[in-house]
Amino acid sequence: MQLTEADKSLSWTAGENRMDRAGEQDAASAAGAATRRPLDIRDHVEPADYQTIGTPFVSDAKMTARKVNVFYGEKQAITNVSLDIGRNEVIAMIGPSGCGKSTFLRTVNRMNDIIPICRVEGEFALDGEDIYGGDQDTVLLRARVGMVFQKPNPFPKSIYENVAYGPRIHGLAHNKAEMDEIVEDSLRRASLFEEVKDQLDKPGTGLSGGQQQRLCIARAIAVSPEVILMDEPCSALDPIATARIEELIDELRENYTIAIVTHSMQQAARVSQRTAYFHMGKLIEVGDTKQIFTMPKHELTENYITGRFG
């Protein structure tokens, strides 16, 4: 017989021994942390030429952004970000507050132009066309690249007028019948028509929050945009309204390209095909959403999505 008493006592306590050893290891790494702390959310990622990890570029890009720097006065909000938004894909942009994700989203349809102290550098193209060119009409650009905001913001007009406003200023309808068709079609695509078809002349502001947000989406798609930007479109909505908007995003993807900024990581995981993680104005990592949420490559991404906020 070769099992000795020592063997037996060892196997009795093997479980605890292992934990102790692991505990020492943790203690050792905690002690080491004084000199070499792992990166955390508050760390500044230094070099200005920081290289994004993963796959920021795609073969079939609808929009491209290269070497983007954005300043608010003296303060730099975005540093050297290069990213493609692929055709008919939903790309989610995540990151802590102040990481630059919303700023980046707003540069893509020149919403930052209206902020006097804001300065944008870099190259932006929509289907290969420069969107910051001198001859670019921003009103036309924003018709092609629509936006939906955090808080539903319908015009203080009727439901019908909310949707008809864009097509009217862009001259998309030649008569009442055509306009009716655009309004109905947009409301249908935003999954709102059935709920409001008998009250199209009622004020849009009288709808519930979720309905208002879908009205804003209908308003955005009424002018047949190619890209829809969404800045936390569900953060003011209840879970049911959120689920409907997410369902809608998935349907809209067939015809549109969508970029969504969200604070809900679960939402990013649910609706997007690609995810971009921003941190302190830099684009840290971009990858397939599945990969980002199961096997992120950068420690900062990992810490953020697992809830290790330093």
Place this chain on the structure above:
Amino acid sequence: MDNSIQAEQHTSQRYNAELEGLRSSVLTMGGLVEQQCRQALEALVKGDEELARSVARSDHEVNQMELEISAQCTDILARRQPAARDLRMVVAIIRMVANLERIGDEAAKVGRLARKLADGRDREAYCSEPLHLGEGASSMLRGALDAFARLDVDAAIAIIARDPEIDREFKTLTRLLMTHMMEQPQRVKNMLRVNSCARAFERIGDHAVNLCEEVIYLVEGSDVRHLSIEEIRERHSS
């Protein structure tokens, strides 16, 4: 990337405690199962009927731990929506406890057979045959649990590489027992029991391999189940 799962703490201390608790529970369950295996082997080899009986009945505690750990995992999935390495840890643990429970079953089976074999005449002549095989399987199990405790992929791969050795040993043992059976037909029943014990240890080795595959998944995010050892090494080095 740092191999320590707790390199960085969650902002939620409670979540940290839950994940750490889960990990300790698996190690405790592993320690229990490992002890069962060693006792089963000892009972078989020494013909210790008392020990055999206690091992045969001991899977109750392991089954209970399986249920508790599975419930902890479900709870974390439902309430924390873990991502990245936390998610991989929970998923790996769900699969690991199933393997540990099966190992417990195999050990209990050896215990039951050892009880029946304990009073056989000239049992010494054949009951110690699976000693080497059983020790090999137990040490693979211990190695797998160590690899999990340290999140050590290299160690896990080294354990997986030892499985063919166990399989060969089992085949050799079966051949040997067949020779015994031909020589002593009146002992066939007991020989078959010994062979079942050997088969149980061979299966324990397979489950240890499964545990190691989960360690690799947990650390590297790469699912290496159903791959050959060469493919696993290749994927690990790339």
